[in-house]
Structure formats: structure tokens, C-alpha cells
Amino acid sequence: MKKQELLFYNEYKQFYCMARQSEVFHKFCEKVYGKDFSQDGFSDITQIEDILDIAQLNQGSTVLDIGCGNGKMLKFICEKSEACGYGFDYSNNAIESAQNMANGKDLVLHFQTGLIGEINYDKNMFDLITSIDSIYFAENMSKFVQQIYSWLKPNGIFICAYQEGDMMKKSKNENTTELALVLKKLEISYKVTDYTKRTYDLLRHKRKIIEEMKDEFIKNNMKIWYKCAIHQSCAESVSYEQFANNNSRYSYIIRKQDVLCV
Numbered sequence: 001m002k003k004q005e006l007l008f009y010n011e012y013k014q015f016y017c018m019a020r021q022s023e024v025f026h027k028f029c030e031k032v033y034g035k036d037f038s039q040d041g042f043s044d045i046t047q048i049e050d051i052l053d054i055a056q057l058n059q060g061s062t063v064l065d066i067g068c069g070n071g072k073m074l075k076f077i078c079e080k081s082e083a084c085g086y087g088f089d090y091s092n093n094a095i096e097s098a099q100n101m102a103n104g105k106d107l108v109l110h111f112q113t114g115l116i117g118e119i120n121y122d123k124n125m126f127d128l129i130t131s132i133d134s135i136y137f138a139e140n141m142s143k144f145v146q147q148i149y150s151w152l153k154p155n156g157i158f159i160c161a162y163q164e165g166d167m168m169k170k171s172k173n174e175n176t177t178e179l180a181l182v183l184k185k186l187e188i189s190y191k192v193t194d195y196t197k198r199t200y201d202l203l204r205h206k207r208k209i210i211e212e213m214k215d216e217f218i219k220n221n222m223k224i225w226y227k228c229a230i231h232q233s234c235a236e237s238v239s240y241e242q243f244a245n246n247n248s249r250y251s252y253i254i255r256k257q258d259v260l261c262v
């Protein structure tokens with residue numbers, strides 16, 4: 001398949017080009033999410049700190065971020081934990097930016113361009129694998145989950161931030177999402193944290209910030225990104241109950257059990 005035919009390929013190309021250059025976008029991310037990870041997803045700093053709390057990484061740990069974008073989130077995780085980081089994304093622009101980030105004395109990061117479903121890593125390689133708003137791009141989610149599982153070390157953790165109401169249709173609850181159904185079929189047990197209310201609050205906050213920064217976006221020829229943020233934060237106008245009828249956000253935590261061999 002040609003890259004241009006992949007879902008949102010050109011949109012992400014433009015997004016990461018803008019993220020690389022724009023001071024306004026940097027400021028926007030800091031204000032909305034508490035930290036600039038060039039988010040196009042829904043993860044603020046508290047959700048990434050939760051990942052660090054759960055994973056308990058240390059020097060010598062290895063981490064893979066699937067759909068890592070320009071790598072800022074992975075860099076943060078590795079700086080905090082001294083783990084060694086690997087990330088891939090289908091966007092050349094994003095990976096170029098990631099590779100240009102300085103590796104510090106105690107920071108080792110490996111980035112590569114790659115497609116979900118095509119890229120491969122060694123079995124039993126990672127202590128932590130994260131997929132933050134990226135698993136939806138797997139053409140065959142079941143196959144991809146089995147692949148991820150094989151990449152984990154025994155006792156390694158896969159954390160998947162999963163949004164419904166955007167790319168995925170809202171299902172009944174955390175046990176009926178496409179990912180949950182795949183995990184059940186594969187007999188992989190999981191725990192879930194429900195971030196729906198926090199996401200509602202985050203989106204309302206995002207709307208407030210984008211309105212405050214409207215003039216800066218317009219002055220810097222970023223009307224398209226202003227409109228995009230307005231569109232993404234339309235939760236502003238509905239009650240939480242209405243929002244939760246059509247949207248949810250979960251974090252799935254999967255620990256690889258020795259007994260399961262996939």
C-alpha cells in the first residue's frame with residue numbers, strides 16, 4: 001500500500017511538520033496537557049505519570065512506544081525512569097523530529113519509521129509497551145495484540161490508552177470495546193482505569209485555552225489548527241452525562257503472564 005493511502009497519513013505529515021516549528025502549538029500543549037508531547041491524542045501529563053507509577057521502570061528497563069509521533073512522550077518516560085526507549089511511527093516527519101532530539105548522557109532512544117502490522121521486534125524484548133491513541137490504526141487488532149504480547153518480557157506490561165467516540169464507536173462499557181473483546185478471545189486478562197470524566201474535564205479545559213489563544217493561532221497562520229482544536233473539544237457544550245453516552249476513555253493494563261504463550 002502506498003503511504004498516502006494509509007489512514008490520515010497526509011494529515012499527520014502536516015501535523016508533525018507544524019508541531020516541529022510552532023512555538024504557539026508548544027505553548028498550547030503546555031497549557032492544555034501540562035506538558036508538550038505534541039499531543040494529537042487525549043493524554044495529559046497525569047496519564048503519563050500514571051504509566052510511570054504502574055510500570056516501575058529503572059535503568060536497564062526497555063520501553064516501546066507504538067505510534068510515538070515525534071517521540072517527546074517516550075523521551076519523558078525514559079528521562080524519568082532511565083529506561084532505554086524504542087519508538088516507531090509511520091510518519092517520516094515525526095520520526096525525523098524524534099531522531100533530532102538530543103540523546104543525553106544517560107538517555108538512549110531508538111526511533112524508526114514503521115507501520116503497525118508490519119514492523120517487528122524481538123520476542124521478550126520490552127518491560128513496557130505503550131500505545132497511546134494508536135492501536136485503532138491496526139488493520140487486524142487481534143494479530144497486532146498477539147504481536148505486542150510476544151514482544152513483552154515475562155511480567156512485562158502493555159498499557160493501551162483507548163478512546164471511544166472519536167475513531168472507535170462508543171460501546172457499552174470497558175469490557176465491550178473492540179480491544180476488550182480481542183483480549184477476551186485471546187484469554188489475556190487485563191485491568192482497566194476509566195478516564196472518561198478526566199477526559200471530559202480535559203476537553204473543556206482545552207476549549208477554554210484554544211479560545212484564549214485564538215488571536216495567537218490566527219496571527220501565526222494557524223487557523224486550520226485552531227479549527228481542529230475547536231472541533232476536538234466540542235464536549236464543551238454538553239453535560240458530562242451526554243458526553244459519556246457517546247464517548248469513553250480507558251487505559252487497559254495488561255501484564256504478560258508466564259503461563260500464556262502466544
Ligand SMILES: C[S@@+](CC[C@H](N)C(=O)[O-])C[C@H]1O[C@@H](n2cnc3c(N)ncnc32)[C@H](O)[C@@H]1O
Nearest residue numbers: 012039040041067069089090115116132133137
Ligand atoms: C492519535 S496520534 C497519537 C500520537 C501520540 N501517541 C500521542 O498520544 O499524542 C496517532 C499516532 O499514530 C501514528 N500512526 C497512525 N497510523 C499508523 C500506522 N498505521 N502505523 C504506525 N503509526 C501510525 C500517527 O502518525 C500518530 O503519531
